[in-house]
Amino acid sequence: MRGAVLYGPRDVRLEERAAPKIIEPTDAIIRLPATCVCGSDLWDYRGIDPVAQPTPMGHEYCGIVEEVGRAVTTIKRGQFVIGSFFASDNTCPNCQAGYQSSCQHRELVGGAQARMLRVPLADGTLVATPDLPSDELIPSLLTLSDVMGTGWFAAEAASVKPGMTVAVVGDGAVGLLGVLSARQMGAERIVAMSRHEPRQKLAREFGATDIVTERGDGGVARIKELTNGIGADAVLECVGTHESMMQAIRSARPGASVGYVGVPHGVELDAHELFFAHVRLHGGPAPVRRFLPELIDLVWNREINPGKVFDLTLPLENVAEGYRAMDERRAIKTLLRP
Ligand SMILES: [Zn+2]
Numbered sequence: 001m002r003g004a005v006l007y008g009p010r011d012v013r014l015e016e017r018a019a020p021k022i023i024e025p026t027d028a029i030i031r032l033p034a035t036c037v038c039g040s041d042l043w044d045y046r047g048i049d050p051v052a053q054p055t056p057m058g059h060e061y062c063g064i065v066e067e068v069g070r071a072v073t074t075i076k077r078g079q080f081v082i083g084s085f086f087a088s089d090n091t092c093p094n095c096q097a098g099y100q101s102s103c104q105h106r107e108l109v110g111g112a113q114a115r116m117l118r119v120p121l122a123d124g125t126l127v128a129t130p131d132l133p134s135d136e137l138i139p140s141l142l143t144l145s146d147v148m149g150t151g152w153f154a155a156e157a158a159s160v161k162p163g164m165t166v167a168v169v170g171d172g173a174v175g176l177l178g179v180l181s182a183r184q185m186g187a188e189r190i191v192a193m194s195r196h197e198p199r200q201k202l203a204r205e206f207g208a209t210d211i212v213t214e215r216g217d218g219g220v221a222r223i224k225e226l227t228n229g230i231g232a233d234a235v236l237e238c239v240g241t242h243e244s245m246m247q248a249i250r251s252a253r254p255g256a257s258v259g260y261v262g263v264p265h266g267v268e269l270d271a272h273e274l275f276f277a278h279v280r281l282h283g284g285p286a287p288v289r290r291f292l293p294e295l296i297d298l299v300w301n302r303e304i305n306p307g308k309v310f311d312l313t314l315p316l317e318n319v320a321e322g323y324r325a326m327d328e329r330r331a332i333k334t335l336l337r338p
Pocket residue numbers: 088089090091092093094095096100102103104105106
């Protein structure tokens with residue numbers, strides 16, 4: 001089986017790997033009709049989080065169950081399933097509380113940029129669609145595995161409610177889907193912070209009412225201008241840099257929540273500033289599993305079309321170009337066909 005392997009900075013190769021096998025009786029093996037590159041893969045690709053050894057890449061997946069271990073009871077061969085980048089048992093106290101990405105038995109799923117994938121804890125992790133999806137639904141279903149679930153969590157963690165003014169920091173796939181999520185949750189005004197025209201256009205399609213191109217303190221000043229000097233009712237932070245985190249916190253009105261889902265890199269918070277900001281912070285790795293049933297329904301009923309974030313489709317053979325295009329911001333998100 002061929003799969004993507006990262007060797008070092010900007011060196012991703014497609015190479016022959018052993019096909020995954022059932023290791024634990026709770027595993028499932030799924031066949032992937034499509035896979036993709038995540039913005040968070042770029043941290044490794046750029047050498048910001050360097051890999052210690054050649055590492056199979058990819059953690060977003062959906063596909064057809066080929067085989068299940070003997071302890072798997074609810075997931076069946078032939079079903080079309082979606083799961084999160086963290087496998088979870090969905091039964092421990094953290095899972096029961098809706099934080100499956102903090103499952104006591106969580107396991108990172110990796111190596112999904114390939115034709116086949118092993119998913120641990122299949123019964124807890126995977127959610128089946130009502131039927132086999134048509135081909136045109138697959139990109140949207142694939143986003144639920146990470147970027148859409150993460151954008152949704154950002155909006156949920158920011159307590160977006162009907163009528164609110166929401167600011168979204170970050171115009172990657174997660175930020176754009178954060179816009180879509182805020183719209184779905186009834187936000188009245190959604191300010192997308194982006195200086196990149198194709199992304200601004202997609203943000204508007206997803207429901208953004210305003211675009212702010214300034215960054216840092218300039219971006220904060222624009223949000224204040226748009227809100228009579230008060231700040232946004234909810235802010236989604238979808239980048240993970242110090243600048244974007246501060247921009248998010250300072251754009252929030254007193255009493256607002258900031259949902260932060262960008263993996264922090266170099267973020268340092270000043271407790272004194274936070275104390276006087278009167279802002280709630282909630283975020284972390286999205287508990288995607290919690291949202292899968294609801295999001296599958298929305299995609300299945302054509303109420304949302306998050307698959308629009310894929311603006312580049314390549315055969316898996318061209319995975320290196322898929323990474324390059326995202327690294328150079330020529331593509332928002334690359335879909336790969338194994
Ligand atoms: Zn659990």
